[in-house]
Amino acid sequence: MIKMSAEASFKKMIREQPWDWKTKNEYEEVTLRQQPYLHGHYRHIYDQRDYDIYDPRYTKLKCSDWEGFRDPKKFWYTTYVSNRKKLAEEVEKGFEYAKELQVIENLSPQWVNALRDVYTPLRHLEYGENVQMQYVIRYALGTPIEQCATFQAYDKTGRAQWISLWGMNMEEEHGDFLAHGKQVLMEEPAFQPLRSYVEEILVTEDWAEVLVAENLTFDLLLGNLMYRELNKEAMKNGDTHLSILNLTISKQMDWHRDWAFGLFSYLAKDSALSRWDYLKSLGYESWPGDYRWGLVLSDPRETPEEEQSNEEIIAGWIEKWYPKAYEAVLSLSTLFEKHGLGIHVPSTLRKIEEEVIIPTFKKHKLPFKSYQFVE
Numbered sequence: 001m002i003k004m005s006a007e008a009s010f011k012k013m014i015r016e017q018p019w020d021w022k023t024k025n026e027y028e029e030v031t032l033r034q035q036p037y038l039h040g041h042y043r044h045i046y047d048q049r050d051y052d053i054y055d056p057r058y059t060k061l062k063c064s065d066w067e068g069f070r071d072p073k074k075f076w077y078t079t080y081v082s083n084r085k086k087l088a089e090e091v092e093k094g095f096e097y098a099k100e101l102q103v104i105e106n107l108s109p110q111w112v113n114a115l116r117d118v119y120t121p122l123r124h125l126e127y128g129e130n131v132q133m134q135y136v137i138r139y140a141l142g143t144p145i146e147q148c149a150t151f152q153a154y155d156k157t158g159r160a161q162w163i164s165l166w167g168m169n170m171e172e173e174h175g176d177f178l179a180h181g182k183q184v185l186m187e188e189p190a191f192q193p194l195r196s197y198v199e200e201i202l203v204t205e206d207w208a209e210v211l212v213a214e215n216l217t218f219d220l221l222l223g224n225l226m227y228r229e230l231n232k233e234a235m236k237n238g239d240t241h242l243s244i245l246n247l248t249i250s251k252q253m254d255w256h257r258d259w260a261f262g263l264f265s266y267l268a269k270d271s272a273l274s275r276w277d278y279l280k281s282l283g284y285e286s287w288p289g290d291y292r293w294g295l296v297l298s299d300p301r302e303t304p305e306e307e308q309s310n311e312e313i314i315a316g317w318i319e320k321w322y323p324k325a326y327e328a329v330l331s332l333s334t335l336f337e338k339h340g341l342g343i344h345v346p347s348t349l350r351k352i353e354e355e356v357i358i359p360t361f362k363k364h365k366l367p368f369k370s371y372q373f374v375e
Contacts (some may be wrong), residue, residue: 027074027075027076028070030076030077031144031147032067032144033143034143035054035143035146036054037054037141037278037282037284054141056141056278057303058139058141058207059140059207059209060208060209060306060308060313061267061306061310061313061314062272062274062275062277062305062306062310063141063142063267063270063272063277063310064271064278065281066145066281067142067144067281068142068266068281069262071147071259071262072255072262073255075148075151075255076147080151080154084154087248087252088158090244091162091244091248094241094244094245094248095169095241098169101240103238103239103241104169104170104172104174104241105173106238107174107237107239107241108237110340111237114339114341115170116170116180117180117188117335117339118230118335118336118339118341119163119242120163120167120178120180120181120184121182121184121185123160123161123164124160124182124185124195125185125198126156127157127160128199128201128202129156129214129219132210132214133149133152133153133156133214136153136207136211137149137150140208148263149211155252162245162249163245166241166242167181170241188335189334190331190332191331191332192331193328193331194222194328194331197325208267208317209321211264212317212321213317213321213325214260215257215260216261216318217321217322217324217325218321218329219257220257220352220357221325221352221357222325222328222329223253224253224352225343225352226246227250227253228246229343229352230341230343231243231246231247233341233342236342261360261361261363261366262364264314264364265364265365267310267314268311268366272310275303275305311367314367315367318367318368318369322369322371323371329345330349333345358370
């Protein structure tokens, strides 16, 4: 009589788990710990600070575990591309229908001229934000953070392209749009504060501060004004060509807001005392540094720590950038009035602040102060 073993004679190994982490879902499987934290194969030759290729000193913020953040949408490459493919199809179909239904050629001259000045330059601002989001991609710690920044940069690039395609469609019926939009950006006084704001983002060195300057301030104000409030005027003017584009962009905006606020809520609650505390989560708390090529350097952990808490640092950034963003967007008032658009920009911005911005900060328990400006 043959006796059967109580245990299987073999086990199928799906994968070796990194450290003590256990796979929970597909998103985490392809996201966590893809970034090399230690043993960088080269050092920056252009950076006088001589930091490691992935170094916690590229931001003032501290974190116990840079891999602990999770994208609320749990996007990874396949799910992101699938989702954005659907959005792209919405825009393309909307443009096709607008042409077939002769929506573009029947727009009123007053509305066309307003969009030529007010909307077309946005493609340059979107692309500028995309460029600095690539800086975040390069210097951010934590694959879940870098991954969100990468997808947002894709969104910003795609958005600039969509607005360009929208402008090309408008040019077929109403003359120059794209070249005029660049001229407005460079010369129109109402756009100079916006241009200056994006240029200042481009020279901001702390990658986490860049996220505050874009996602937590500027995009909430300009995005809600141009892609949501202006959309109401588009519908009044029978402009489904623009309204479908703005509706799709709004879906991107919601995710940009949610992942960034989720990140800063996570960091604000973190109790790390040192930039190097994250090494404990990797099991390398005794790591002295990876210095090669004949370099003799002091222990990087001798760099003075930030005395402020994460919450204080984040609050300082918001206090720095939010008034600038508000005033920059407010500067569009004269252009809206010039073209007789049915939007009173000062009161609309107050509405956006009360209905969108304040509730979002409260929801994520982040510090925020409303600002009053002389109209």
